[in-house]
Amino acid sequence: MCGVVGGVSERNMVPIILEGLSRLEYRGYDSAGITVIGSSNKLARQRVTGRVEELAKICGNENFRGLCGIGHTRWATHGGVTIDNAHPHFSNDKIALVHNGIIENYAPIREELKAKGYEFKSETDTEVIVHLIHSLYVTNKNLLLSVKEATKQLHGAYAIGVMCVDNPDEMVCARLGAPLILGLGIGEMFFASDISALLPVTQKVVYLEDGDVAIITRAGYKVYDAHDKEIFRKPNISELSVTQTELNGYRHYMQKEIFEQPDAIAQTLQSLGNSFNTNVFGRDAGKIFKQIDQVQIIACGTSYNAGMVAKYWIEDFAGLECRVDIASEYRYSKPPKRPNTLIVSLSQSGETADTLASVKYAHELGMTNTLAICNVAESSLTRLSKLSILTQAGPEIGVASTKAFTTQLVVLLYLANTLAMTKGHLTSNDAEARIRQMRCLPQLIIDTLKLEEQLKLIAKEMEYKQHALFLGRNTLYPIAVEGSLKLKEISYIHAEAYAAGELKHGPLALIDKEMPAIILMPGNLLHDKVKSNVQEVLARQGVVYLFTDTEEDVTAKCHRVVKMPENIAEYLLPIIYTIPLQLLSYHTAITKGTDVDKPRNLAKSVTVE
Numbered sequence: 243m244c245g246v247v248g249g250v251s252e253r254n255m256v257p258i259i260l261e262g263l264s265r266l267e268y269r270g271y272d273s274a275g276i277t278v279i280g281s282s283n284k285l286a287r288q289r290v291t292g293r294v295e296e297l298a299k300i301c302g303n304e305n306f307r308g309l310c311g312i313g314h315t316r317w318a319t320h321g322g323v324t325i326d327n328a329h330p331h332f333s334n335d336k337i338a339l340v341h342n343g344i345i346e347n348y349a350p351i352r353e354e355l356k357a358k359g360y361e362f363k364s365e366t367d368t369e370v371i372v373h374l375i376h377s378l379y380v381t382n383k384n385l386l387l388s389v390k391e392a393t394k395q396l397h398g399a400y401a402i403g404v405m406c407v408d409n410p411d412e413m414v415c416a417r418l419g420a421p422l423i424l425g426l427g428i429g430e431m432f433f434a435s436d437i438s439a440l441l442p443v444t445q446k447v448v449y450l451e452d453g454d455v456a457i458i459t460r461a462g463y464k465v466y467d468a469h470d471k472e473i474f475r476k477p478n479i480s481e482l483s484v485t486q487t488e489l490n491g492y493r494h495y496m497q498k499e500i501f502e503q504p505d506a507i508a509q510t511l512q513s514l515g516n517s518f519n520t521n522v523f524g525r526d527a528g529k530i531f532k533q534i535d536q537v538q539i540i541a542c543g544t545s546y547n548a549g550m551v552a553k554y555w556i557e558d559f560a561g562l563e564c565r566v567d568i569a570s571e572y573r574y575s576k577p578p579k580r581p582n583t584l585i586v587s588l589s590q591s592g593e594t595a596d597t598l599a600s601v602k603y604a605h606e607l608g609m610t611n612t613l614a615i616c617n618v619a620e621s622s623l624t625r626l627s628k629l630s631i632l633t634q635a636g637p638e639i640g641v642a643s644t645k646a647f648t649t650q651l652v653v654l655l656y657l658a659n660t661l662a663m664t665k666g667h668l669t670s671n672d673a674e675a676r677i678r679q680m681r682c683l684p685q686l687i688i689d690t691l692k693l694e695e696q697l698k699l700i701a702k703e704m705e706y707k708q709h710a711l712f713l714g715r716n717t718l719y720p721i722a723v724e725g726s727l728k729l730k731e732i733s734y735i736h737a738e739a740y741a742a743g744e745l746k747h748g749p750l751a752l753i754d755k756e757m758p759a760i761i762l763m764p765g766n767l768l769h770d771k772v773k774s775n776v777q778e779v780l781a782r783q784g785v786v787y788l789f790t791d792t793e794e795d796v797t798a799k800c801h802r803v804v805k806m807p808e809n810i811a812e813y814l815l816p817i818i819y820t821i822p823l824q825l826l827s828y829h830t831a832i833t834k835g836t837d838v839d840k841p842r843n844l845a846k847s848v849t850v851e
């Protein structure tokens with residue numbers, strides 16, 4: 243969840259690291275730090291609690307410069323948010339290190355190192371790594387070797403960058419269970435948690451694998467795999483550009499990403515093609531889809547909510563049993579070992595620790611037909627899974643997931659139909675009609691985004707609310723869940739979602755004239771059932787905000803009615819009804835003045851358990 247960046251160059255590394263850190267800030271933003279090896283071959287460090295912006299202010303001094311440097315933006319796990327706990331950490335003013343991940347066996351190592359006389363200045367698990375490396379370096383005088391030997395003793399997850407004053411022309415990096423890439427420049431070499439940090443300096447990257455240790459110099463890089471064998475990891479040219487990761491006139495990334503959805507969905511649809519084709523999921527997908535007799539979806543947070551929608555589609559269209567599990571639960575559960583299961587993992591980042599662990603667990607249980615639906619090419623998840631498909635959302639930087647969710651839904655709808663076709667449940671006429679309908683999505687979203695002014699008004703009314711209830715049925719139930727997650731995540735209003743039929747089984751007790759009930763009531767098959775739920779809330783003086791495409795008696799009694807676009811195919815409803823809920827949470831957060839893109843206590847990529 244932290245971000246790391248650094249490198250060796252022929253130019254001053256300080257501005258490069260600061261820019262990289264601000265681009266990585268979505269990964270964690272409670273403290274930040276930077277260390278360079280200065281002209282006198284001494285470690286020079288600046289650290290702050292708070293944002294990279296604050297760090298930049300104290301790095302302005304001309305003497306704070308160096309051709310070799312590392313930086314870190316932190317999301318606290320071990321130890322509070324203090325300067326002492328901020329990275330980089332030092333050992334004996336000789337070796338400096340930044341780390342993303344968690345070292346599980348830090349306590350015994352710490353005791354051993356203390357017994358050897360090492361003095362700990364922080365409460366972090368990270369500090370043991372730097373002292374451990376130093377303790378080995380004292381004898382072998384070789385940083386690469388020391389890092390290799392030290393990492394063998396670590397249990398847990400790490401992506402580290404390490405430098406030593408004895409050789410300011412080289413740096414050593416290593417990864418296990420946390421992402422790390424190398425960036426290749428001309429006469430300079432970098433490392434970072436992800437490509438966004440390096441885009442201003444290079445698009446040429448090398449993806450390190452789990453267990454890799456790499457040494458970088460201005461002239462090149464060498465990588466050693468988990469078996470300590472030197473291995474060539476091929477450079478890739480990233481298709482991302484600097485402009486894709488900038489605000490481009492928007493006030494917040496979340497706002498930009500909400501409005502990018504028509505385009506992101508159009509790109510995703512284009513990548514899928516004009517028919518339901520197994521090949522887009524990978525070479526063996528046709529064979530695997532024929533074999534499987536059930537689907538298991540695994541994901542966290544918003545991605546999990548997308549999975550819940552997909553369950554309805556997969557069971558309805560393909561007639562396949564579909565289970566959906568939260569990854570942090572699945573990895574410790576005892577699911578039946580059914581090899582004919584298609585394990586579908588969903589993740590924007592492809593680096594979520596629990597999701598990765600669940601896919602590994604499924605493999606251990608003999609369920610190896612794994613498909614990753616992910617937004618990041620070459621992520622750990624896509625590399626781990628047998629099959630993979632990318633959502634073409636482009637970089638999502640706002641912590642609250644928006645375009646990644648709707649593009650996941652598009653791919654899942656495509657998957658459900660492809661499975662239906664494979665299982666003989668879809669005629670070619672129906673398939674053509676569905677593809678045609680899906681192609682309407684970008685325009686439908688453009689139309690739905692026009693509701694923004696109405697949602698701003700509702701957001702103003704939400705400002706002083708402590709709680710909110712979201713209700714929906716069928717595929718709109720997970721959308722209610724997603725709407726409530728968005729609201730609580732960025733506006734800090736306690737929001738809960740229920741399948742509307744559950745109202746009488748408890749939540750109705752919460753209804754009074756203070757409680758806003760946000761109810762999703764499209765004119766579909768379950769319309770009358772939801773209408774009864776609306777009546778139940780109204781009868782108890784609840785304040786109803788109704789999202790519907792129908793007009794009838796009940797709407798007159800609702801506090802506000804948001805008129806949704808009409809005549810939308812049933813299976814597109816969850817995608818369309820997501821849009822106003824995103825806008826509602828965005829504008830509520832604006833009204834409340836919270837930090838929309840970096841809500842308190844959260845990070846974009848949850849790479850720790």
Ligand code: M6R
Nearest residue numbers: 543544545589590591594642643
């Ligand atoms: O990268 P992932 O999709 O695996 O992330 C999963 C969740 O951490 C993520 O969806 C989270 O719930 C969002 N911040 C919610 O907006």
